[in-house]
Amino acid sequence: MVVHHVNPGTWSDSNIYLIVGGRTVLIDTGTGDDNRRNIARIKDLLKGRGLDMIILTHFHFDHIGGLRGIVDEFGSEAFAGAGDAPFIIRGDPAYVLPNLYGRDIGPVDVAELTDGDIIDLGEHRLRVIDTPGHTCGGICLYDEVTNSLFSGDTVFGNGVGRTDLPSGSARELVRSLKRLSGIDVRTLYPGHMEIVSDGNRAIKYGLSMMGGV
Ligand SMILES: [Zn+2]
Numbered sequence: 001m002v003v004h005h006v007n008p009g010t011w012s013d014s015n016i017y018l019i020v021g022g023r024t025v026l027i028d029t030g031t032g033d034d035n036r037r038n039i040a041r042i043k044d045l046l047k048g049r050g051l052d053m054i055i056l057t058h059f060h061f062d063h064i065g066g067l068r069g070i071v072d073e074f075g076s077e078a079f080a081g082a083g084d085a086p087f088i089i090r091g092d093p094a095y096v097l098p099n100l101y102g103r104d105i106g107p108v109d110v111a112e113l114t115d116g117d118i119i120d121l122g123e124h125r126l127r128v129i130d131t132p133g134h135t136c137g138g139i140c141l142y143d144e145v146t147n148s149l150f151s152g153d154t155v156f157g158n159g160v161g162r163t164d165l166p167s168g169s170a171r172e173l174v175r176s177l178k179r180l181s182g183i184d185v186r187t188l189y190p191g192h193m194e195i196v197s198d199g200n201r202a203i204k205y206g207l208s209m210m211g212g213v
Contacts, residue, residue, distance in 0.1 A: 001146065002123040003189065004045050007038050012101075014063040014191050017150060018045050022122015023052040026076070027150050029066030031101055038066060039073050039185025055119070056080040056110065057152025057191055058138035059087040060165075061098045067108050079185065081130060082112040083137015095135075095166050113139060126150075126167060131180065134161030140180065147186040149199055155180065157188060157196035160206040174212040182208055 001021040007030055009015030016038060017027040020145040022037030024046060030038060042051065042104055051074035051085030056064050059080065067088075071078060080088055087095040091107040100107040113119075115130040119141070126141040131154040138161075141150040154176055 001121060001143070003148070004039050005195065006045070007034060009192050011192055012062060014060075015189070015193075016066070017189055018042055019124075020045065020049075021122065021124050023120070024049055025119065025121065025126075026051055026054045026070065027189070028057055028063040028152070029054065029070050031062050031103070032066035033101075033208055035066045035069040039070060042070075042074075050074065051076040054078040055113070055118070055139075055141065056084070056088065056168070057140070057150065057154075058135040059084040059092075059096050059103050060097050060135065061103065063107060063152070063191060064088055064096065064108070065098065065101065065103060065105070068106065071108065078108065078110040079113050080110045081128070081132070081137040081139035082114050083130070083132060084135055084139075085110050085112045097165065120161040129179065131176035133163055133169055133171075133176045135165070136167035136169075136172075138176075142183060142185075147184050147199075148189060149180070149183075149185045149187075150189045151180075152191040153200075154189070155203055156192060157194050157202050158191040158205070160209055161191075170210065174207065174210045177203060177207040177210060177212055
């Protein structure tokens with residue numbers, strides 16, 4: 001399994017990761033502001049293969065704004081956590097918050113993932129972990145083979161996601177971080193900023209920031 005960092009993620013645009021293994025999976029799509037460039041890069045990295053699936057870590061616009069254009073380009077099926085999926089399907093601006101980026105959002109079809117679902121990539125398997133707190137239905141994806149975690153905005157290399165946006169909950173976030181602290185995470189692929197190699201430390205730090213330990 002190779003993980004490509006498609007774009008230079010910032011605080012205002014999410015990281016986009018492309019996993020190339022037995023299957024090809026894109027994790028998050030960014031705001032879409034750089035969709036043309038991102039799609040060209042994804043095509044380059046796929047080397048003629050298709051894009052099998054797109055997984056959204058949560059419903060915020062900076063993670064799903066690029067979804068429509070990427071689905072139109074590759075025809076891939078998109079997935080999100082069962083708690084967040086309805087907001088994406090409806091294109092609910094009160095939760096997706098496109099206005100923070102000066103944009104609109106329309107409805108996009110996504111299928112639901114639930115806690116414990118396994119996404120089989122051939123030699124690797126991604127396990128879906130429900131991690132509410134930043135949003136009500138955010139998810140992380142854990143690969144037990146490489147001990148890698150795609151953490152969305154639940155936890156970053158140096159902090160945690162905010163809990164003051166609609167459907168956020170500090171109490172839920174602490175519970176989710178506690179759950180993550182029970183698994184062995186080496187490489188952490190967060191929804192924003194740098195990838196870090198000591199995920200366990202990042203989770204512990206995030207939990208301490210929240211007063212959870
Ligand atoms: Zn977010």
